[in-house]
Amino acid sequence: MSKVKYYYDPDTLSYRKIEPKKSKRYRNLFFFILGAALFGFLGLLFLMNTNLVNTPKELSLQREVQNYELQFDILDKKMEQIENVLANIEDRDNNIYRLYFEANPIPEEQRRAGFGGVNRYKSLEGFNNSDIVINASKRLDIIQKQMVIQSKSLDEIAILAEEKEKFLEAIPAIQPIRNEDLTRMASGFGWRSDPFTKARKMHYGMDFTAPRGTPIYASGNGKVTRADNRASGFGKHIRIDHGHGYLSLYAHLSKYNVTPGQKVKRGDLIGFVGSTGRSEAPHLHYEVWKDKERINPINFYYGSLSPQEFENMLKFAAQENQSLD
Incomplete structure (x- = not known):
């Protein structure tokens, strides 16, 4: 309930009730409604932008x-x-x-x-x-x-x-004659005494002494390119092309077990020990070629020899003795 206001009238020497004008009353009502609307709108904006109230x-x-x-x-x-x-x-x-x-x-x-x-x-x-x-x-x-x-x-x-x-x-990685079939490793790669002239000359392979007819095995996979006796000094011999620039040669054989053009695998029987060609006694002359150059075959026996057997072979191969061809 609104408060009633009075004023003192000096003419009547009494208090009279203040009657508000209608225009002022309407104005006050308008401002009240406007303020309430603004307050409500601001409150709605606040609530919409906070997590206090969520739908x-x-x-x-x-x-x-x-x-x-x-x-x-x-x-x-x-x-x-x-x-x-x-x-x-x-x-x-x-x-x-x-x-x-x-x-x-x-x-x-x-x-x-x-x-x-x-x-x-x-x-x-x-x-x-x-x-x-x-x-x-x-x-x-x-x-x-x-x-x-x-x-x-x-x-x-x-x-x-x-x-x-x-x-x-x-790669030619095994010894072409098994150890149990060997008599001895007669001569290695390097300078040796020629058995016929006794002159010192380069020996480009390794000589394995073994009885005539001892089996000879391919030292790596490849293709037989030659199996004949048309090379000077080698007698009956076999050449195997292993690819990758490698070639192996087996000389002084008594007979062949392969033919030219035949593909062989490491360990295949390819021929037998003999003493054909320029040879002093039955043995296998074995060579390894890389990119058309002869290299020491002793570096390629990791596939068939134990460390002790390889060490013994190194000692024999290092001896500058007489070759057998």
């Missing part, structure tokens, strides 16, 4: 956003794990696999390169979390590219490994 739809959207944030954190951790695993694989690829197979390492900038030119992420711009989404998309694209590069590298390694296996099978 069910807003609560649902908030839970959805929280779920997306949780999923993004999980995705971020998974990407970090993938990046760490890829980094480990790339390190082994460059420093072990490619190094072993003599392939050039893949440069880091090639593995980590981004995508230039057209803006691939323009459609992701303009949102509240655009930076986060764009960064995650870039990381995923780079991870995908790294995986493609690594996959191609492993394909290349697989091919190199297959070629390496063929190469190792082709």
Whole structure:
């Protein structure tokens, strides 16, 4: 209830009631309604921009956003794990696999390169979390590219490994006569005394003394290019082309067990010890060629001799004695 106001009338010497004008009353009512409306509008704005009061739809959207944030954190951790695993694989690829197979390492900038030119992420711009989404998309694209590069590298390694296996099978890596069949290792690679002229001359192979008819085995995979007696001094001899620049020669045979053009594998029986050609006694003269140059065969017996047997052979081969051819 509004307060009643009075004023003192000096003419009547009494208090009279103040009667408010209607215009003022309406004005006061207008300002009251206007103030209430403004207060209500400001209060509504405040409530809409705070979390004090939320509608069910807003609560649902908030839970959805929280779920997306949780999923993004999980995705971020998974990407970090993938990046760490890829980094480990790339390190082994460059420093072990490619190094072993003599392939050039893949440069880091090639593995980590981004995508230039057209803006691939323009459609992701303009949102509240655009930076986060764009960064995650870039990381995923780079991870995908790294995986493609690594996959191609492993394909290349697989091919190199297959070629390496063929190469190792082709190298003349075993002794052409078994130790149990040997009488002795008569002469090694180097300067030796000629059995006929007694002059000192270069001996380009190794002489293995064994009884006539002792089996001779191919020292590596390859193709027989010659099995004849048309080479001066060698008598009946066999030549095997192993590829990769390697060739092995077996001389002074009594007979052959292969024909020209035939493919052989390491350990195949190819002929028998004899004393044909320029030979003083039954033995096998064995040579290894690399890129058309004769090299010391003793470096190629890792496939058939124990360390002790190899050491003993080194001692005999180092002796400057008389060769048998």
